[in-house]
Structure formats: structure tokens, C-alpha cells
Amino acid sequence: MIRVVAAFLMTAGSAFAQDFSGLARIDHAASAITDTRQGMAVDLQLSQIVPYRVFTLDEPRRLVVDFREIDWTGTDKTQLDQSDIASDIRFGAFQAGWSRLVVDLSEPVVLKAAEMTVNQLDNTAKLTLVLRDADQVEFAATSGAPVSAAWDIATAQPSLPAPTPEDGPLTVVLDPGHGGVDPGAIQGGVVEANLMLKLAIEVAEALNRTGQVRAILTREADIFVPLEGRMTIARAAKADLFISLHADALEVDEARGASIYTLNAEGSDRAAARMAERHERGDLLAGVDLSEQDDRVATVLMDLARAETEPQSQRFAEQAVAALRDAGARLNSRPRREGRLAVLNAPDFASVLIEVGFLSNANDRAMLSTPSGRAPVVEGIVSGVLTWAREEAARAPLVRQ
Ligand SMILES: [Zn+2]
Known part of the structure; x- marks a missing residue:
């Protein structure tokens, strides 16, 4: 089976010209996960640009967004998650140097667009993920971690x-x-x-x-x-x-x-x-x-x-x-x-x-x-x-x- 991986890693030169020494902070008032007419959207307003990647996993269905790296202090779960499709969310440090957001999905949705835009005036950044309704077959076909569990x-x-x-x-x-x-x-x-x-x-x-x-x-x-x-x-x-x-x-x-x-x-x-x-x-x-581990x-x-x-x-x-x-x-x-x-x-x-x-x-x-x-x-x-x-x-x- 061909596993189509929805992974976007920021590699633009401008991204690396930035200083990543400080953690990016979230502007809570301007960030939310919401339902749209054809699916769901994730909008995160950040204090600076950060490399990120996004993918979905099946069984149970969830959306995973990794960042390098976000300070989640003060993030309120219910304020951030305003979507019915997002049945629950978790966020925090994942490993040294990485933060993770996990969104449990009550319905199959697939990634339609992922974009991080930078405000040239104050260097703040906005991550926008657009997910559209799909059936379970398409969801399963497009789901999987970008690299193996070895990562x-x-x-x-x-x-x-x-x-x-x-x-x-x-x-x-x-x-x-x-x-x-x-x-x-x-x-x-x-x-x-x-x-x-x-x-x-x-x-x-x-x-x-x-x-x-x-x-x-x-x-x-x-x-x-x-x-x-x-x-x-x-x-x-x-x-x-x-x-x-x-x-x-x-x-x-x-x-x-x-x-x-x-x-x-x-x-x-x-x-x-x-x-x-x-x-x-x-x-x-x-x-x-x-899914790819075999302990027998x-x-x-x-x-x-x-x-x-x-x-x-x-x-x-x-x-x-x-x-x-x-x-x-x-x-x-x-x-x-x-x-x-x-x-x-x-x-x-x-x-x-x-x-x-x-x-x-x-x-x-x-x-x-x-x-x-x-x-x-x-x-x-x-x-x-x-x-x-x-x-x-x-x-x-x-x-x-
Ligand atoms: Zn325990």
C-alpha cells in the first residue's frame, strides 16, 4: 500500500534566518480550532515562526502537529478547541526540542492546506491548517507518521x-x-x-x-x-x-x-x-x-x-x-x-x-x-x-x- 504522508516541514531560507533560541508563544485570543462548512480549521497565532510538521494517524483517528518549539503556558483547552470534530486535544513538550499538539478526530478529515505566514512588521507568524471532510477509506490512505517510530x-x-x-x-x-x-x-x-x-x-x-x-x-x-x-x-x-x-x-x-x-x-x-x-x-x-513495530x-x-x-x-x-x-x-x-x-x-x-x-x-x-x-x-x-x-x-x- 502506498502511504501518502501529509508532512510539511519549513525549510525556507527565511525560516532559518530567524533566531530559534526562544520558544514561540501562542496568542490565545487569536488562536482556535473551529469547525468549517466542509471540515475543520486550526489557526495558531505565534510570536515567531517555527519549523513544524503535520500528519494524521488512524486507530484512533487523530491529527498530530509537531513544532520546534512552542511554550504552551496558559493555553486553555476549552478556549482553543471550539470544534465538534476535535473531540479532545492534548498539547505539551514531546521530546527535547519538540512540542506536540494532538487533536482527536470524531470524523475523518484530511489535510487540504497547511501554511505558515509571517507578518513582516513584527515577525509574528500564523499557522493555518485546513482539513476537509473525507470518508474513512481516504483518511486511512492518507494517514501515517512521516518517519517510522525510530524517529x-x-x-x-x-x-x-x-x-x-x-x-x-x-x-x-x-x-x-x-x-x-x-x-x-x-x-x-x-x-x-x-x-x-x-x-x-x-x-x-x-x-x-x-x-x-x-x-x-x-x-x-x-x-x-x-x-x-x-x-x-x-x-x-x-x-x-x-x-x-x-x-x-x-x-x-x-x-x-x-x-x-x-x-x-x-x-x-x-x-x-x-x-x-x-x-x-x-x-x-x-x-x-x-503500526510497523513487531515484538514477536x-x-x-x-x-x-x-x-x-x-x-x-x-x-x-x-x-x-x-x-x-x-x-x-x-x-x-x-x-x-x-x-x-x-x-x-x-x-x-x-x-x-x-x-x-x-x-x-x-x-x-x-x-x-x-x-x-x-x-x-x-x-x-x-x-x-x-x-x-x-x-x-x-x-x-x-x-x-
Ligand atoms: Zn500512570
Whole structure:
């Protein structure tokens, strides 16, 4: 099938004569996404010209606009999105140097025109996208990311850690959930992505202070890193242990306290299924095209590796539950959970997902929002890692004989 890609990248000489050092700001009063008689229009009034590209993705249908780079501060979702075709929008940093706008499309529309015009008097710029009604067949035929997912992975790792020698210190990769265009749960003014980054930095610093562990983060800023990028970072760092950090918000439950997930390929309990449902569309919704990825490779080697790492993950989860309890952190009534979660799927290192609490629970939210409230969580994770590392080291000679 020929994939027609609607991508426009500014390459005009005048564009590069500009100074891109500052972020472009949005003139909110003069910007809107609106329905037109034959489709939809996106008008963004910007403080300066920026390179951009635009494309659509299918399943779910969305319009993606990448900019280099926009400051979204103060952008109000409902003010910007005045269109019925645009059923929802997300915007924010995507990777270092890129910003992204994702528009969910309730109807198929295809790009008819894309233009950035510059006001010669004040150097402000206006991006105008015109989309016209289409049928699903035409939409599917014109949809697809301009380059493969490799673009996302390549740009997602600005500072890859140097590989360690085989017998170097234990390497723990901390993965603050969400980021950038994908904020995760938002409740009472607390944003999951920002909170998890704070917590991950605190845990990493505490781990590095022990001198026994080298801790690395999958992201160090409010940027979006797709799942493949997180895995690549962990692999390049020669991770022994991968810890993904989350704090979900639920509408109905009175769920509270920390719980730890490990992989169970056989199936998921209700909480794990809900966790997967809420998180595994993250890449899709952020506009990552997963259609060309195929993970069904080298299954025998993966099974062999997994035979070692799966019990390691489970032993870490047990240690972490005990250590969190000892440190005085609030635990969920069922602190050990299992499920089919893609983020735990790497066969070559132990992986857990720690739900440190629920942003929907007022007590959890208040506790997680302050450094002193997070301290028992940090202490519990660090002490769980150290105990686990000791026990695995004692076990290793037996395994490797
Ligand atoms: Zn989350």
C-alpha cells in the first residue's frame, strides 16, 4: 500500500534566518480550532515562526502537529478547541526540542492546506491548517507518521548513559510515568507526570548516595518518551532492575495506598486490567505510530532470559512491599498485583511497576505532594532495592554454576 504522508516541514531560507533560541508563544485570543462548512480549521497565532510538521494517524483517528518549539503556558483547552470534530486535544513538550499538539478526530478529515505566514512588521507568524471532510477509506490512505517510530526513539534519548562493565554496580532504571504531551492523571491541581518525575529524582538521588547502586532516569524533564524509548534507555544502561512509577486517579473507587505490579502473561486481575487500559493507549494518544513495530521476535531467547528475570522481579516486589511497610508508607489493601502490562515486558531485566498511591484519594494526594510525605516511599524503595540486591548477589553463584 502506498502511504501518502501529509508532512510539511519549513525549510525556507527565511525560516532559518530567524533566531530559534526562544520558544514561540501562542496568542490565545487569536488562536482556535473551529469547525468549517466542509471540515475543520486550526489557526495558531505565534510570536515567531517555527519549523513544524503535520500528519494524521488512524486507530484512533487523530491529527498530530509537531513544532520546534512552542511554550504552551496558559493555553486553555476549552478556549482553543471550539470544534465538534476535535473531540479532545492534548498539547505539551514531546521530546527535547519538540512540542506536540494532538487533536482527536470524531470524523475523518484530511489535510487540504497547511501554511505558515509571517507578518513582516513584527515577525509574528500564523499557522493555518485546513482539513476537509473525507470518508474513512481516504483518511486511512492518507494517514501515517512521516518517519517510522525510530524517529521517536532516536530523539527520545538525548543523554544515553555509558554502558557499565559486566561486574559494575547494580543499575536501577527509574521510569517516571507519563510526561510532556501525556500528563497522566490530573487531580486537585496535581499532575501525575510531574509528581512522578519529582519522586523518581528523589529515589535516584537516595540510591546513588548509597554508593552501592547506580540509578538512571528514563526522562529528566517534562517530555514524552514512548515505551520503546524507555526500554532502549534501560537496555543501553544495562539495567538490572526497572521500576516504573505511577499514581493513578480513579473515578469511583476509594482506592488508596501503594501497590506493586509484576508481569503475569497469563492474565490480569481487575486492577491490572484497568491499569493497562489507562496506560497502554498512552503512546497511541500521544501520536506515536506503532503500526510497523513487531515484538514477536526471538521468542526462545526471550523465554530463556525471562526464566531468570521473572522470579527476580517477583522477589523484588516482595522485598519492596515489606520495605515500604517498614518505612511507614501507606500500602494498598492488596499491595501485590500482577498483570499483562507492556511496560513490564522486557525479558532481559527485572521489572516492576509501583503505584505509589492514588491521586484520586485526598489523603494520598496530600501526602505525595510534599517531600516529607514522599520520604517513606523513597526510603521503602531504596531499602527494598538494597535488600533485594544483597539477596540476589547471594543467590547468583548458585544460579550461575
Ligand atoms: Zn500512570
